[in-house]
Structure formats: C-alpha cells, structure tokens
Amino acid sequence: xxxxxxxxxxxxxxxxxxxxxxxxxxxxxxxxxxxxxxxxxxxxxxxxxxxxxxxxxxxxxxxxxxxxxxxxxxxxxxxxxxxxxxxxxxxxxxxxxxxxxxxxxxxxxxxxxxxxxxxxxxxxxxxxxxxxxxxxxxxxxxxxxxxxxxxxxxxxxxxxxxxxxxxxxxxxxxxxxxxxxxxxxxxxxxxxxxxxxxxxxxxxxxxxxxxxxxxxxxxxxxxxxxxxxxxxxxxxxxxxxxxxxxxxxxxxxxxxxxxxxxxxxxxxxxxxxxxxxxxxxxxxxxxxxxxxxxxxxxxxxxxxxxxxxxxxxxxxxxxxxxxxxxxxxxxxxxxxxxxxxxxxxxxxxxxxxxxxxxxxxxxxxxxxxxxxxxxxxxxxxxxxxxxxxxxxxxxxxxxxxxxxxxxxxxxxxxxxxxxxxxxxxxxxxxxxxxxxxxxxxxxxxxxxxxxxxxxxxxxxxxxxxxxxxxxxxxxxxxxxxxxxxxxxxxxxxxxxxxxxxxxxxxxxxxxxxxxxxxxxxxxxxxxxxxxxxxxxxxxxxxxxxxxxxxxxxxxxxxxxxxxxxxxxxxxxxxxxxxxxxxxxxxxxxxxxxxxxx
Amino acid sequence: xxxxxxxxxxxxxxxxxxxxxxxxxxxxxxxxxxxxxxxxxxxxxxxxxxxxxxxxxxxxxxxxxxxxxxxxxxxxxxxxxxxxxxxxxxxxxxxxxxxxxxxxxxxxxxxxxxxxxxxxxxxxxxxxxxxxxxxxxxxxxxxxxxxxxxxxxxxxxxxxxxxxxxxxxxxxxxxxxxxxxxxxxxxxxxxxxxxxxxxxxxxxxxxxxxxxxxxxxxxxxxxxxxxxxxxxxxxxxxxxxxxxxxxxxxxxxxxxxxxx
Numbered sequence: 001x002x003x004x005x006x007x008x009x010x011x012x013x014x015x016x017x018x019x020x021x022x023x024x025x026x027x028x029x030x031x032x033x034x035x036x037x038x039x040x041x042x043x044x045x046x047x048x049x050x051x052x053x054x055x056x057x058x059x060x061x062x063x064x065x066x067x068x069x070x071x072x073x074x075x076x077x078x079x080x081x082x083x084x085x086x087x088x089x090x091x092x093x094x095x096x097x098x099x100x101x102x103x104x105x106x107x108x109x110x111x112x113x114x115x116x117x118x119x120x121x122x123x124x125x126x127x128x129x130x131x132x133x134x135x136x137x138x139x140x141x142x143x144x145x146x147x148x149x150x151x152x153x154x155x156x157x158x159x160x161x162x163x164x165x166x167x168x169x170x171x172x173x174x175x176x177x178x179x180x181x182x183x184x185x186x187x188x189x190x191x192x193x194x195x196x197x198x199x200x201x202x203x204x205x206x207x208x209x210x211x212x213x214x215x216x217x218x219x220x221x222x223x224x225x226x227x228x229x230x231x232x233x234x235x236x237x238x239x240x241x242x243x244x245x246x247x248x249x250x251x252x253x254x255x256x257x258x259x260x261x262x263x264x265x266x267x268x269x270x271x272x273x274x275x276x277x278x279x280x281x282x283x284x285x286x287x288x289x290x291x292x293x294x295x296x297x298x299x300x301x302x303x304x305x306x307x308x309x310x311x312x313x314x315x316x317x318x319x320x321x322x323x324x325x326x327x328x329x330x331x332x333x334x335x336x337x338x339x340x341x342x343x344x345x346x347x348x349x350x351x352x353x354x355x356x357x358x359x360x361x362x363x364x365x366x367x368x369x370x371x372x373x374x375x376x377x378x379x380x381x382x383x384x385x386x387x388x389x390x391x392x393x394x395x396x397x398x399x400x401x402x403x404x405x406x407x408x409x410x411x412x413x414x415x416x417x418x419x420x421x422x423x424x425x426x427x428x429x430x431x432x433x434x435x436x437x438x439x440x441x442x443x444x445x446x447x448x449x450x451x452x453x454x455x456x457x458x459x460x461x462x463x464x465x466x467x468x469x470x471x472x473x474x475x476x477x478x479x480x481x482x483x484x485x486x487x488x489x490x491x492x493x494x495x496x497x498x499x500x501x502x503x504x505x506x507x508x509x510x511x512x513x514x515x516x517x518x519x520x521x522x523x524x525x526x527x528x529x530x531x532x533x534x535x536x537x538x539x540x541x542x543x544x545x546x547x548x549x550x551x552x553x554x555x556x557x558x559x560x561x562x563x564x565x566x567x568x569x570x571x572x573x574x575x576x577x578x579x580x581x582x583x584x585x586x587x588x589x590x591x592x593x594x595x596x597x
Numbered sequence: 598x599x600x601x602x603x604x605x606x607x608x609x610x611x612x613x614x615x616x617x618x619x620x621x622x623x624x625x626x627x628x629x630x631x632x633x634x635x636x637x638x639x640x641x642x643x644x645x646x647x648x649x650x651x652x653x654x655x656x657x658x659x660x661x662x663x664x665x666x667x668x669x670x671x672x673x674x675x676x677x678x679x680x681x682x683x684x685x686x687x688x689x690x691x692x693x694x695x696x697x698x699x700x701x702x703x704x705x706x707x708x709x710x711x712x713x714x715x716x717x718x719x720x721x722x723x724x725x726x727x728x729x730x731x732x733x734x735x736x737x738x739x740x741x742x743x744x745x746x747x748x749x750x751x752x753x754x755x756x757x758x759x760x761x762x763x764x765x766x767x768x769x770x771x772x773x774x775x776x777x778x779x780x781x782x783x784x785x786x787x788x789x790x791x792x793x794x795x796x797x798x799x800x801x802x803x804x805x806x807x808x809x810x811x812x813x814x815x816x817x818x819x820x821x822x823x824x825x826x827x828x829x830x831x832x833x834x835x836x837x838x839x840x841x842x843x844x845x846x847x848x849x850x851x852x853x854x855x856x857x
Contacts, residue, residue, distance in 0.1 A: 340693075344703075353697025357683060357690075364685040364726065436681035440742070442647050444698035445670040516684070596648045 029137035033128075037145065059525070062532055063156075069535075070160030071167075078168035082276070089276035096165065096270065100263035103154055104190060110150040111194030117517050118146045119195070119312075120202055120319050129316070139195075139308045147191040149523055155183055162270065171274040178286060182269055185290070188297035189262045192304050199307050202315030262296065265289045336360060350446045354454045361433070368426070368518055375422060383473065409546045411474050412488055413538060416495050419467045420534035427459040427503035428530045429521035431592070432511040452592050456504045456585070463496040491545055498541070498580040499534055505584025506530045508592040537580050544573045598623050599644065599750050599781050604653035606639050606805075613639045614805045617653070621783060621798075623749075626776045628796035629785040632834050636805040637785040638678065641754050644783065645675045657750050671699070674748030678755040678785075680735040684728035688719060688738050691727060692745060699746040706745065713741035716767055733759035740768060744775075751775060753784045757791060769795060793826045803834050 081092040119125070119142040128138045162179040165171070258264055272285035339359065343352035362368050431452070434441060441451055471492045475485045510526030521527060547569070551558035562569075604617040614636045621627045631637050642648040644655045646662040646669065655662045660669035682691060689710060696706035714720040717737035722730065730738065736759045743751065751772070757765050772782055772795065786792060792799055793813065801809040801816075809816055816829050 344697075349697045349700045353694050356697070357686060357694045360690060361683060361685040436679075437683050439645075439647055439675070439677055439681070440683070440695065441698065443645055443670055443673065443675050444695070445667040445700075446698060447667065594649075596642075 026134050026137045026140075029133045030140050033133070033137065033141040034144070037141070062528060065532055065536075066156055067159050067163075070157060071164045072160075074160050074164035075168055078164055082168055092276070093267070093271055096161070097264055097267040099161070100267050101261060103157070104261065104263040107151060107154055107187070107190035108194055111146060111191045112198055114150040114519060115143065115146045115191075115195050115198045116202070117519065118142050118149070119198065120316055122517075125316065135312050136305065136308050139304070139312050143191065143195055143304065146195070147187060149520060150194075151187040151191065153523070154187065158183055165270060165274050169274045169276060170278070172281075175273045178273055179270060182266055182290060182293065185293035185297045186262060186266050189293065189300060192297060192300035195304050196300065196307060199304075199311040199315060202319060203311045205318075262293060265292050269293070350444065351450065351454050354441070354451060355458060358430070358455070358458060365518075375418070375425065379418060379470070383477070407478065408480055408484060408488075409542055409549070411478055412471075412491060412545070413542045415467060415471050415474060415488075415492060416499070416538040416542065417535075418470065419463055419492070419495060419499055420531065420538060422463060422466055423459070423499045423503040423534060424527055424530050425518065425522050426462065427455075427500055428507045428527055429512075429518040430455045430459065431504070431507040432513060432515065432521045432526075433518060434511075435513050435516055438513065448593050448595075449589055452504065452508060452585075452589060455507075456500060459504065460496060460500045463500050464493065467492045467496050487545075491541070494577060495538065495541060498537060498577060501581045502533055502537065502584045503530055505586075505588035506533070508588030509584075511595070540576060541580075544569075544576070598656075598658055599627075599783055600656040600659075601640070601644070602654050602656065604640065604643055604655060605651050606636075606643060606648060607651050612805050614643070614650075617802075617805075617807055619800060619807070619810065621781050623779050623781055624776050626772065626782045626795055626797045627784065628792035628799040629783060629802065630787075630789070630792060630799055630830060631785075631802035633787075635802045635834075637802060638754060639805075640802070641675075641752055641783070641785055644752055645673060646670060671746070672749040674743035674746070674751045676736075676739045676743045676751070676753045676756055678758070680732070680739045682727045682730075682735055682738065685726060687724045687726055688714070688730070688734075689723045691738060692742060695742045695745055701746060709745050710741070713744055716771070717741060717764055731759075733761060733764070736760060737764060740771070744771070748780070750781045750783065753782065755786055756784065757786070757788055789826045789830055801830065801833055808833055 077095075078092060081095070082089060119139065122142075125138070125142070129135075163176070166175045166179065266289070269286050269289035272282040272289065275281055336356070336359075340352070340356050343355050346352070347355065434451075442448070468489065471488050472485070475488055480488070506526055506529060510529065512521050512524050512526060515521050515524070522530075548562050551562050599619070599621040601617050601619040604614055605612065606614040617636075617640060619627075629637055629640065639648065643650050644657070644662065646666050649663065654664075657669040657672045660672065662669040683694070686694060692710040693703070693706055696703070696709075710723070711720070714723050717740060719730075719734050719737050719741075722734060727735065727738070736756070740756075743753075753772075756768060760768065769791075772784075776782055776797075784791075784796070796813070798810070798812050799816070800807055809819065811819070813826060816826075816833075820829055820832060822829070822832075
C-alpha cells in the first residue's frame with residue numbers, strides 16, 4: 001500500500017518530495033521559515049512608500065553617526081592611553097577587556113530576555129506549533145531571530161571599538177577583516193547560553209510568570225557581581241583605601257581578562273593582531289582564540305539541540321497553562337483598587353482611567369519586567385564603578401591631571417545615560433504599546449493630546465523618581481560639594497524633562513503599532529533614533545555645563561573667557577534646552593493628532 | 598441620526614470611497630453590504646473618526662466628527678470587526694477603563710458590567726485577562742463596552758463572526774430594542790441573512806461607490822425580480838465572471854488526501 005506523504009511536505013512547498021531524513025526535513029523547514037521572515041522584512045522595506053528618501057537618509061545618517069561618533073570617541077581615549085608611556089598600553093588592554101566583559105554580560109541578559117519573549121511568549125509560536133514542523137526547526141529559527149534582535153546593537157558598537165583599536169595601534173590591513181570575523185562566534189556564545197538557561201528556567205517556571213524570574217535574575221546578578229568582585233580581589237582592594245597604587249587598578253580590571261570568559265578570548269584575539277608593540281604580533285594566537293570561540297559556540301549550539309526535545313515543548317506548554325490560571329482578583333482591598341481610588345481622587349476621570357490602564361499593563365506585562373532587569377543591571381554596574389572610581393581617585397589623578405573634575409562630569413553624564421536607557425526602553429514604546437487597541441481610546445470623547453500629555457506626565461515622574469535619587473547617591477559616593485550637588489540636581493531635572501520630551505515626541509512621530517513587545521519596539525528604527533538623539537543631547541548638555549567649570553580651573557584667563565562669552569553662552573545653552581524640551585513635543589503632538597488608524 | 602455627506606477617501610491615490618451620501622434617521626436599523634474591499638470598513642472608520650475623509654463630512658446627531666469630535670464621539674458606540682483589546686486588562690478592568698474615558702460613575706459602570714456580562718454570558722471570565730479570551734468572548738466584551746455609555750448611534754462592523762447562536766440571538770434582541778428606543782444602528786456585514794432579518798433599509802457598495810440604497814422590497818423592484826437577498830446581492834455586485842473555465846473549482850472542490 002502506498003504510504004501517504006507527510007503533511008509537512010504538503011504544506012511547505014520547499015520540502016523535497018522523496019523520502020527524507022529527519023535532519024534534511026528539519027533543514028528544509030528552517031530554511032522555509034527563514035525565507036518567510038526574509039520576505040516579511042523585504043516587503044516591509046518595499047512598502048515604505050512615503051518619504052522613502054527621508055527613511056534612507058535617516059538610516060544612513062544614524063549609522064554613520066553611530067559608527068563615526070563611536071570611532072571618534074574610542075580613538076580619542078585609545079590615543080590618550082597610548083600616549084602614556086608606561087601605564088597606557090597595558091591599561092588600555094585591561095580596559096578593552098572590561099568593556100567587552102560588560103558587553104558580554106549585557107548580551108547575555110539581552111539574549112535571555114529576548115529568547116524568552118520570542119521563543120515562548122510570541123503569538124507566532126501558537127501558529128507554528130500547529131504546523132507539522134519539528135520543534136527543533138521552530139526553536140532554531142526563533143534562536144536566530146533572538147540573536148539578530150539582541151545582538152545587532154553590539155555588532156554596531158563593536159565596529160567603532162575594533163576600528164579605533166586598529167588605528168590607534170597602527171595595525172596591518174588584515175587586522176580589520178580578521179577582527180570582523182570574531183563577531184559571529186562571539187555573539188553566538190551569549191545567545192546559546194541565554195537559550196540554554198531560558199530552556200531550563202521555563203521548564204520549571206512558567207514563562208509568563210516573569211516577574212518572579214526577573215526578581216530571581218536581579219538577585220542572581222547582584223550575588224554574582226559580589227562573588228566575582230571578591231574572586232578578582234576587587235572587594236579586598238575596595239576595603240583597603242590606603243593601598244592606592246596603579247598595579248591595584250590593573251588587578252581590579254583583571255576580571256575582564258579572566259581566561260574563563262569569552263570576552264577575554266575576544267580581547268586576546270584582538271590584541272594578538274593589534275599589539276601595542278608591533279613586534280608582539282601573534283597570528284597564531286589570534287587563530288587559537290578564534291578557534292576557542294568557534295568551538296565553544298558550536299558546542300553550546302549542540303547542547304541547545306540536545307535540550308530542545310526534552311525541555312522546549314514542556315516549557316512552552318507550561319507557559320500556556322499558567323496563562324489560564326492568571327485570574328485577577330477584584331477584592332475590595334486589592335492594591336489596584338486602592339490605586340484606582342487614589343487616581344480618581346487626584347485626576348479627572350479619563351486621565352485616571354488612562355493612568356490606571358498603563359500601570360496595570362506594566363505590572364502584568366512580562367516583557368516590561370525583563371526590561372527592568374536590564375536597567376537594574378546597568379545601575380548596579382554604575383554604582384559599583386562609582387565606588388571604584390572614588391577609591392582610586394588619587395591614583396588616577398597621577399595619570400589624568402583633572403581627574404576629580406572630570407569624574408564629577410562623567411558621573412553626571414553616566415546618570416543621564418542611564419536616564420536615556422530608561423526613556424528609550426520604557427518611555428519611547430509607550431505610545432506604540434497602545435497598538436491596534438487604540439480604537440478604544442481614539443473613539444473616546446477625550447482630546448488625543450490628553451493621551452500624550454498623560455504619558456508625558458507619568459514618564460516624567462518615573463524619570464525623576466529614578467534620576468534624582470541616583471544623582472544624590474552618586475554625589476554622596478563621590479563626595480561632591482553641596483554646590484555641585486545642587487547644580488547636578490538642577491541639571492538632572494532639566495535632562496529628565498528633555499529626555500522624556502524627546503522620547504514621547506519620537507514615540508508619537510515614529511510609533512510602531514504592529515509590535516506589542518516593548519523590547520523590540522525600543523530596538524527598532526524609532527528607538528535607535530531616540531538613543532542617538534538622546535546621546536547627542538546628553539553630550540551637548542554636559543559639555544556646555546562642564547565648559548565654565550573647566551575654564552575656571554584655568555585661572556584668570558579662564559575667568560576672562562567666561563565673562564567675554566557669557567552673553568553668547570547663556571542664550572545658546574538656554575536655546576538648546578528649550579529646543580530639546582519643546583520641539584519634540586510640538587512635532588509629536590502635531591503628528592499624533594493627525595494619525596489615522 | 599447619522600448623515601454622511603459626499604464622503605470620499607483615498608489611500609495614496611487609490612480611491613477606497615467615492616462621493617458617499619447617506620441619511621439614516623433615528624430608530625432606523627441600516628445594513629451596509631458589499632463584497633470584500635468594497636469600502637465598508639473605510640466608511641465605518643470615517644464615521645467613528647478613526648480616519649479623516651479626503652472630502653465630505655460625517656454628522657452624528659448633527660455633530661461633525663471632524664469639527665466637533667468630542668461631542669460626536671459621546672454619541673457613538675463602535676464594535677470593530679477585529680476586536681483588538683488591551684490584552685493585559687481583565688474584562689472588568691476594560692469596562693471600568695472605558696467607563697472612565699466616558700466620565701461615568703463607578704456604580705453605574707458596575708451595574709452595566711453585571712448586566713451586559715450576564716446577558717452575553719461572559720460573567721465567569723470577568724476577572725480573567727483579555728489575552729485568555731477567545732475571539733467570541735472578545736467580541737462580546739466589545740458589545741458590552743459599546744453599550745456601556747448608552748450611545749445614540751451604534752456602528753457595528755461584522756458583528757456575528759465568532760458568536761455562538763445564543764449570544765447572536767441576544768445581540769439581535771439588544772439591537773432591536775436599541776432601535777425601538779430611538780437609537781440608530783449602522784451595521785456592516787457579509788452575512789446577508791442578518792440583513793434580511795433585521796434591517797429597515799440597506800445600502801450596497803462596491804469599489805467605493807454606493808450601488809443601491811433603499812429597503813429590500815425596493816431592491817427587488819429595482820432589479821425587477823423576486824428571490825433571496827443573496828441572489829439580488831450577487832446580481833448587483835456581479836463582476837462578470839460567468840465563464841466556467843475561469844472558475845477554479847469548475848472541476849469540483851479539491852479532494853481530501855487518501856487515508857493514512
């Protein structure tokens with residue numbers, strides 16, 4: 001009797017007709033799924049009919065700005081370090097290791113979070129699980145998608161780092177292609193590690209109960225940071241402030257070069273082909289570390305492959321079961337009932353309704369919680385670094401003359417940077433998250449502008465709630481003067497206003513109503529534009545603020561310059577701040593009022 | 598009362614709606630029929646203010662939806678064809694949210710929620726997240742939310758899709774009572790039996806142009822023939838595909854695969 005063809009062959013025209021091995025069929029399925037994704041992306045680009053040149057110019061401009069600006073910044077730092085005869089080059093190696101370690105940790109978190117939402121929570125999985133496609137193919141395709149989403153920013157950031165390292169050390173021409181080759185195996189390691197951890201966690205804990213997972217991750221990350229700091233000797237060093245010595249700084253940074261870390265392998269590979277001294281060029285070393293990364297990533301991929309059959313489907317089913325158990329209570333004294341009452345007493349009813357809806361949505365949305373972990377991780381790294389910077393202030397003053405002044409402004413810039421992460425991750429997606437459900441609000445008898453103002457007010461409170469305590473804490477750690485603390489607080493309040501306005505404005509101008517995952521909205525074109533404009537705004541604002549302080553350090557000549565240019569400086573500074581606050585909101589409001597659904 | 602005056606709408610040069618003029622008085626049940634892509638949803642979105650017309654105006658009880666949007670929106674209830682809702686709210690949360698947007702008191706919202714949730718048989722899921730609702734349950738929640746603020750004009754896009762027979766009957770009764778109380782219903786549907794059963798007047802639209810406006814007997818008279826609304830509709834919207842060779846199923850429907 002003739003055997004019926006497998007249903008998968010009937011559904012997927014790409015599947016070859018003769019009898020196939022499981023592996024060939026999986027390959028055909030993966031290829032069909034990837035082709036569909038490619039087609040979606042291709043069609044999305046093809047259908048940008050309006051302002052196509054504007055989109056193109058913005059894309060090219062953003063890329064050039066990011067790569068060019070990043071290269072300039074890294075080159076400036078590297079050139080400065082290379083100029084310090086004894087300490088510079090080894091410190092530079094350690095710094096690259098430390099930066100790549102931070103990248104690696106962020107990539108790991110980012111992959112964990114995006115794999116969780118893409119591979120378990122995404123609605124597309126419901127559709128794919130119903131098709132006669134192996135789970136291995138689904139997982140593989142989703143893993144690739146997660147890698148692209150979570151790693152493209154690293155790929156963009158690594159280019160300036162690699163290029164500036166090559167230029168500052170006068171590397172040979174082949175350094176550049178060889179350095180680029182390192183990106184793929186390096187990215188595959190945190191991606192596969194993230195996928196493995198996600199599979200284990202979701203097999204025990206439902207993917208939708210991410211609040212618990214996020215809190216667990218936050219605790220693990222803090223505990224991990226403490227253990228690593230102890231292991232590397234940082235904790236001991238932090239406890240002995242009197243031993244202020246350059247070698248101790250090197251020891252403190254040694255963690256980034258630990259041979260167990262893939263980020264250290266990448267650092268070693270880069271330094272092998274771009275050494276401080278040309279005589280140390282070591283091509284063999286490069287290929288050794290390249291092989292180490294490639295072998296590890298392939299091994300982890302294979303581990304993923306082993307784990308998919310026992311864990312993936314189990315975890316996915318558990319996430320579905322948990323969804324149906326999530327029954328909301330309407331008890332008289334439930335926290336949301338109490339919040340609702342407070343909101344109704346404080347605001348007009350429609351505004352209270354919008355606020356209540358946003359708060360409930362945030363609390364119940366796992367993807368928002370996973371984003372909080374990124375922010376939390378960043379803040380932990382930042383505060384830990386501040387402690388370190390303060391402890392080694394005197395030693396660093398030997399290397400960099402104006403270290404203390406610079407540190408105060410770096411701190412302000414870093415606080416603003418964290419704020420910009422907050423505005424990009426949480427504030428920018430807020431209008432997009434109204435999504436296709438917008439008809440409910442669009443139909444209500446309230447002006448559309450009120451929706452925008454409500455989100456603006458909510459986000460401003462959120463930003464001030466994070467940035468003001470952070471500025472006070474960092475000021476306390478760095479022991480800044482009372483006057484500088486006041487200036488910093490004023491500045492951070494102004495920056496909160498500007499960055500919130502920028503994110504709400506861009507969110508209204510470039511909303512993404514098709515996406516319901518805030519992490520993916522933030523990673524899109526609008527989110528990237530928001531990051532770049534926020535960084536530019538922070539840079540300009542901090543430089544403008546630092547300028548008089550730096551000039552004051554220059555004595556009488558500086559004071560004279562301040563007096564002479566005050567009439568230009570003040571209006572320019574005020575103008576930039578006013579423009580940053582008012583312009584995005586005005587443009588955003590205009591666009592928001594004219595949006596069609 | 599609903600008045601559409603010379604409405605037109607284009608999408609990048611493609612005219613989805615051309616010179617549509619309609620007047621639907623208080624208490625009338627109006628059905629808007631047409632094949633896929635005829636311009637029904639575009640018309641509805643213009644009436645509800647979710648799209649701006651390229652030309653013309655839509656008046657809800659005398660209020661222009663573009664010039665006096667807040668007054669006009671207070672008078673409309675809208676039930677979309679695809680019920681996209683806030684997934685992370687529960688059904689009850691959603692009712693309270695909509696109630697607040699319409700500036701309603703909490704006890705009033707509570708009473709209406711109980712009434713409509715029981716009528717549409719979703720009371721058991723009132724405190725579940727909407728993301729766990731089936732398509733039909735979402736549709737029912739949309740009905741409950743649309744009736745919540747007691748609108749004067751109800752705009753309904755494909756209402757029966759996803760509804761079980763009992764809920765469909767409940768909805769029909771609600772709509773009839775709504776019209777009997779002086780409300781206006783503007784209902785767009787593909788299901789001709791609903792139009793045949795419920796409507797006072799109907800409009801048929803193809804390629805963005807109104808082909809017919811009147812009652813069912815008037816439609817029969819205009820086509821000079823008897824028959825069901827389905828026959829009349831097909832005749833009026835025929836695209837001239839009469840050649841059997843052009844029919845992909847002329848040789849019969851696709852066969853099921855052999856048993857395994």
